[in-house]
Amino acid sequence: MKDLHNDAKSLIGEPEGVSRRDVLKAALGTGFAAAVLPVSAQTAVKTDSEGLTTETVTVTVDGYPVPVYRAQPAGKTGLPVILVISEIFGVHEYIADVARRFAKQGYLALAPNLFARQGDPQKETSIAELQKNIISKTPDVQVMRDLDAVVAWAKQNGGSADKLAITGFCWGGRITWLYAAHNPNVKAGVAWYGRLVGEVTPNTPRHPVDIAASLKAPVLGLYGAKDQGIPLDTVERMKTELAKGASKSTFVIYPNAGHAFHADYRPSFVEADAKDGWKRTLDWLREHGVA
Numbered sequence: 546m547k548d549l550h551n552d553a554k555s556l557i558g559e560p561e562g563v564s565r566r567d568v569l570k571a572a573l574g575t576g577f578a579a580a581v582l583p584v585s586a587q588t589a590v591k592t593d594s595e596g597l598t599t600e601t602v603t604v605t606v607d608g609y610p611v612p613v614y615r616a617q618p619a620g621k622t623g624l625p626v627i628l629v630i631s632e633i634f635g636v637h638e639y640i641a642d643v644a645r646r647f648a649k650q651g652y653l654a655l656a657p658n659l660f661a662r663q664g665d666p667q668k669e670t671s672i673a674e675l676q677k678n679i680i681s682k683t684p685d686v687q688v689m690r691d692l693d694a695v696v697a698w699a700k701q702n703g704g705s706a707d708k709l710a711i712t713g714f715c716w717g718g719r720i721t722w723l724y725a726a727h728n729p730n731v732k733a734g735v736a737w738y739g740r741l742v743g744e745v746t747p748n749t750p751r752h753p754v755d756i757a758a759s760l761k762a763p764v765l766g767l768y769g770a771k772d773q774g775i776p777l778d779t780v781e782r783m784k785t786e787l788a789k790g791a792s793k794s795t796f797v798i799y800p801n802a803g804h805a806f807h808a809d810y811r812p813s814f815v816e817a818d819a820k821d822g823w824k825r826t827l828d829w830l831r832e833h834g835v836a
Contacts, residue, residue, distance in 0.1 A: 573601045573614040573658060574641025578634035578667040580675050581811060589638075589810040592645040599645065602702075604657070606694040613695055614641050614656040616648035617703065624653040625835050626704040628692060630713030630720045631656060632805070633680050635666040639810050640714075650827060651836070653704045657695050659688050659720075680716065684748040688720055689727050696728065710734060710835040712826060715805060718766075719743075722753035725762040733833035734764040735826045737807055740775055741783045754779070757786030757794075764794040765829045767822045769802030769815075797825060 577584050598619045603610045614636050617624055627647050631640045636656045644654035660666055663682045669675035692711075700706045711734045713721040718739020725734040741753045768780055780796060787794050799806060799822075805813040807822055830836050 573612050573636040573656070574599075574644075575638060576667060577637050577639070577810065578675070579670045580666075580672050581634060584810045585812055585814065586810075588814050588816070590642055590646075592642045592649065594645060597645060597648045599641075599648070602698070604691075604694050604698045606691050609662065611661050611691050611694070612636075612658045613698075614644055614658075615654070616641070616644040617653040618648060618651060621651075622703040623705050624651065624703055625708035625710065625830075626696070626699045627652045627654050627830070627835070628695065628709075628711040628713075628724070629654050629656040630659070630711065630717030630724075632715035632717055632808070633666060633672070633675055635660055637667060639808060643714075646823075653699060653702075655695050655699060657691055659683065659691055662687065681748065685720075685723060685750065689724065692720075692724055693728065696730070706730070708732065708835045710830050710833075713737065713739060714807060715739060719753060722760075722764055722766075723751065723756065725764050726756040726760050729761065731762045732835050733830055734762055735829055736764055736766045737822065738768050738772055738775060738804055739766075741779045754783050754786055757783055757792075758789035760787065760790055760792040760794060763792050763829075763833055765825065766794065766796040767807075767825065768796060768798050769804060769806050769818070770798050770800045771803040774804050797822070 596619055597616055599616045602613050602615050604613055629644045636658050640656050644656045647654035660679050660683055663679045666675055666679050709730050709732055711721050711724050711731055714737045718736040721734045721736040725731045743752045799818040802815045802818045803813055805811055806815040807819040808814055
């Protein structure tokens with residue numbers, strides 16, 4: 546996906562209505578997006594920070610400060626690195642908690658605010674408005690460049706250059722496929738119910754199905770059979786394209802799960818499948834040398 550960089554200057558600009566000072570003041574890993582309230586508090590998982598270093602750091606990309614939620618075992622270096630990519634709702638409590646779960650497993654987990662230039666997804670009151678005002682305006686080229694910078698930062702701040710993985714949910718699941726193709730140093734990925742096909746636009750010139758045949762890194766796709774937004778026929782299309790390559794990527798389809806079955810703060814949460822997917826994620830990363 547290196548050709549995405551060709552249009553970087555035309556697609557990445559100053560944020561509209563969002564000052565750099567506002568971005569830096571924004572606290573990552575707190576609260577939930579207005580578009581998903583009320584939260585299912587009885588099922589939301591709470592992972593403590595005991596034994597961890599947790600903080601928001603800033604990674605500068607082309608002069609712009611991108612906030613990143615960081616969680617890792619305290620005082621450790623040479624750690625395997627995992628990028629944790631959010632849904633459209635940004636780096637809120639759930640994503641920060643997932644990062645801490647990885648940190649408890651020995652990872653340097655980094656969850657960047659990839660919408661920093663476009664706005665604050667937590668303030669949008671509906672998914673439709675969030676898609677319109679922020680997500681549709683976030684170019685893939687910007688996301689790839691930001692993630693490249695986060696990886697470079699990780700290598701200078703306790704992360705192992707030889708143990709890089711990525712995982713993401715919903716919007717972040719799609720990005721997981723794309724970044725695994727973009728960065729040859731990614732050793733493994735886990736995509737949770739990310740869209741595989743879509744409209745080609747200047748901001749989204751390729752989708753996972755378009756990079757499947759050339760993908761090198763093994764990606765595990767965790768999807769729900771009842772996901773109304775990701776029909777199983779698109780999964781079959783992806784499998785067909787993956788079979789043309791040699792990444793050894795694979796899917797696990799959960800028959801009783803719909804979209805966002807790992808999102809423990811939402812009614813879509815399916816505890817048994819979420820737990821199984823988490824175990825498979827850790828096993829997949831170990832199997833491919835990221836642990």
